[in-house]
Amino acid sequence: MNVLIYDSIHAVRSRLMNLFFQEGFKPSSASDPAEAKTKAFAEHYDLMLYDCRLAAGNIEPEPYAALKEILAAKKNMRVLIHTFNPARILLQDLLQKGASGVLLKPFDADRFRKQLAFYLTRLKLSEPEKRQYLRVEPHPQDKCTLVIRDPENFRLLTGKIINLSQGGAAVEIFGNEVLSELGPNTRLKNVQIFLRKENLKSDCVLVLRKGKQLGLKFSNMAQDDRDALSQYLFYALQMKIA
Numbered sequence: 001m002n003v004l005i006y007d008s009i010h011a012v013r014s015r016l017m018n019l020f021f022q023e024g025f026k027p028s029s030a031s032d033p034a035e036a037k038t039k040a041f042a043e044h045y046d047l048m049l050y051d052c053r054l055a056a057g058n059i060e061p062e063p064y065a066a067l068k069e070i071l072a073a074k075k076n077m078r079v080l081i082h083t084f085n086p087a088r089i090l091l092q093d094l095l096q097k098g099a100s101g102v103l104l105k106p107f108d109a110d111r112f113r114k115q116l117a118f119y120l121t122r123l124k125l126s127e128p129e130k131r132q133y134l135r136v137e138p139h140p141q142d143k144c145t146l147v148i149r150d151p152e153n154f155r156l157l158t159g160k161i162i163n164l165s166q167g168g169a170a171v172e173i174f175g176n177e178v179l180s181e182l183g184p185n186t187r188l189k190n191v192q193i194f195l196r197k198e199n200l201k202s203d204c205v206l207v208l209r210k211g212k213q214l215g216l217k218f219s220n221m222a223q224d225d226r227d228a229l230s231q232y233l234f235y236a237l238q239m240k241i242a
Contacts, residue, residue, distance in 0.1 A: 002044060003027045006036035007051040007082065008063075012107055016049065019109060021230035022166055023116070033066035040070050040077065048079045049103070054086035054094075064090075071098040080119060082107075136236040137163050138195070146171050146216075147192040148204070152180035159214065161193075166230055168207070168217040169193070182206055182214070191216070193225075195232045200225040 003025045007013040013029050020027040028045070030036035040048060048070070052063045071079060071094065081094060084105035091102060103115045138144035144161040146169060159171035186206040193200040202225065208215030221229070 001025050001046045004030065004036065004039055004043075004045040004048045006030040006033070006049070006063075008032065009051075012051075015107065015109070018227060018230050019112065021233055022226055023113070024166060033063045037066045037070055040074055045074075045077055048074075048077055049082050050079055051082045054081070054083045054090045056087040056090075059090070067094065067099075068097060080116075136165070136233055138236055142196045142236075143194075144196070145194045147194075148188050149190070150180050150182070151186065151188065152182075159212075162213070164195075164229075164233065164236075166218075166226070166233065168204070168215065171214045171216060173212040173214070182209060184208070188216070193229075195229070196235075198228045198232065200228055 001024075003020050005013060005016050005020065005027055006029070007016060008031065010031070013031065017027050017029055025047075028039065028043075030039055036048075036050065039045075050063075050067055050070070052067055053060045054064075067079075067081070070077075075098060078100045079098065081091070081099055081102045082105060083102060086102060095101075101119045103112060103119070138161055144164065145158055146161055147156055147158050149156055157173050159173040162170040162172055164170075184206060188204040188206065191202055191204045193202060200221070202218045202221035204216040204218055206214060207217050
């Protein structure tokens with residue numbers, strides 16, 4: 001799912017980008033109302049998160065006007081307003097004009113995830129829409145690899161990462177190693193994932209195997225490693241676009 005994030009504060013915008021990557025979305029960002037409007041009109045987005053002051057006596061005219069233009073022009077795009085202490089009359093007006101809901105500031109990652117999940121449920125998105133992981137192909141110069149321990153013979157096996165997402169990876173095992181009869185749902189502990197300069201760890205579940213190619217689903221990954229993974233995905237996507 002393509003998501004457009006507008007927030008005037010760079011640090012908040014970066015955290016939101018990172019969070020949406022972790023949740024399986026494909027985010028893009030805008031730093032001011034004009035850029036948000038230009039992107040919303042020119043490209044396809046399924047969802048937009050829009051920062052706007054709506055407190056009584058503390059309205060930002062430019063973001064407010066741009067938001068109303070976006071709502072009028074993009075009827076099929078779901079828009080969630082990110083704001084603090086909104087005046088009821090202003091919020092009702094925007095909801096009547098087509099906004100889907102409001103996510104309250106100050107920003108807190110855990111609360112934000114819960115609020116977002118609530119609205120996604122109300123918007124009746126399908127599970128693939130909610131969890132459509134962004135997959136990227138690592139740049140060859142990054143030499144991204146993954147090391148697993150065969151649970152039957154305990155040998156270490158190294159593979160090239162073919163593609164990667166926040167949820168898992170496709171890997172091709174190097175060399176002429178003979179794999180044991182790894183089958184679906186095989187659990188692999190403490191898998192090492194090498195991404196450029198990062199060394200991450202995660203438990204994995206084998207979900208698909210075709211010869212030496214394995215499809216792995218990550219589980220029990222530490223939050224710091226999840227953050228590092230999402231940062232690499234963002235970097236790889238930017239390299240692909242450039």
